[in-house]
Amino acid sequence: MPDLGPHAAFIVAAYGVTLVAVAALAAYIVADDRKQRLLLAELERRGIRRRSAKPAAAKAGKTQRRRRS
Amino acid sequence: MVSLANPTRFLSLVDAIVPWLTALVLILLGLGLYLAFFVAPPDYQQGETVRIMFVHVPSAWLAMFGYMLIAVAALGTLIWRHPLADVAAKTAAPIGATFCFIALVTGSLWGKPMWGTYWVWDARLTSMLVLFLLYLGLIALWQAIEEPGRAGRAAAILALVGVVNIPIIKFSVDWWNTLHQPASIVRLGGPTIDPSMLWPLLVMAVAFTLLFVLLHLIAMRAEIHRRRIHAMHQMTVERAALVEA
Numbered sequence A: 001m002p003d004l005g006p007h008a009a010f011i012v013a014a015y016g017v018t019l020v021a022v023a024a025l026a027a028y029i030v031a032d033d034r035k036q037r038l039l040l041a042e043l044e045r046r047g048i049r050r051r052s053a054k055p056a057a058a059k060a061g062k063t064q065r066r067r068r069s
Numbered sequence B: 001m002v003s004l005a006n007p008t009r010f011l012s013l014v015d016a017i018v019p020w021l022t023a024l025v026l027i028l029l030g031l032g033l034y035l036a037f038f039v040a041p042p043d044y045q046q047g048e049t050v051r052i053m054f055v056h057v058p059s060a061w062l063a064m065f066g067y068m069l070i071a072v073a074a075l076g077t078l079i080w081r082h083p084l085a086d087v088a089a090k091t092a093a094p095i096g097a098t099f100c101f102i103a104l105v106t107g108s109l110w111g112k113p114m115w116g117t118y119w120v121w122d123a124r125l126t127s128m129l130v131l132f133l134l135y136l137g138l139i140a141l142w143q144a145i146e147e148p149g150r151a152g153r154a155a156a157i158l159a160l161v162g163v164v165n166i167p168i169i170k171f172s173v174d175w176w177n178t179l180h181q182p183a184s185i186v187r188l189g190g191p192t193i194d195p196s197m198l199w200p201l202l203v204m205a206v207a208f209t210l211l212f213v214l215l216h217l218i219a220m221r222a223e224i225h226r227r228r229i230h231a232m233h234q235m236t237v238e239r240a241a242l243v244e245a
Helices: A005-045 A056-068 B007-039 B048-080 B083-115 B123-144 B148-162 B165-175 B195-244
Strands: none
Touching (some): A005 B048, B007 B048, B007 B195, B048 B083, B048 B123, B048 B165, B048 B195, B083 B123, B083 B195, B123 B165
């Protein structure tokens, strides 16, 4: 580390604020991502699905029924 | 590009990109910090305090980049009503606000030893503060309206109104008298900054930009999952109501 001169405190504070702000933001985003993935996995485990995410077998059956009709 | 507008395909791409992008960001940040502290010389006028530039300038650029991203996504929300556009806008706001906050604080910390004051109400500093307040307003709006579609449209209108502030920030140093120095990198005559400082700055700018992209992709993934969970809960409630009826 070079000698930062008489204004070293300002330089260290600037990099410190940047590090803390970016680390806090990254931690919040990563924690939120993990939480949502766990919640979604839990709902899917309980058999709850979105309308647009029907099981592949159900989709195939629906297509065949449409062809027959 | 069109196939990426499908949220499921977008999520697969994000899952594949995130580990590689994380490694690249860490390498570039390490290289940038090394160049900023051990290779870049002190400035002949500002001395060692010029090292604040390597975090201040990329943060200021990203604060404006984040807002422009929100404005473009706002067009996607209002014109095509694409759900990914609103997801992109909503998740970019806290990231842009954080970089705007960093630019304001590091600018103050640079200003005190160089100008003799932490803050002046001049055009550049005030317009950056307005940008930060716009970010906070957008975040508050998304939080205040529960239904994502309505919140997205209201925020998109506010974002497009606020975009007028971006050219004001950029050209404020040319249009008004200000303590802030004029543009020295993105200017018609080319950069006026010495290459020994320009290269570390560019490496830090690329590292910060990729960090922004990385955090934005992860935040978008979380938001898509949140909306899917919301939709699943709604469907469960509807089914329960049907059974009761």
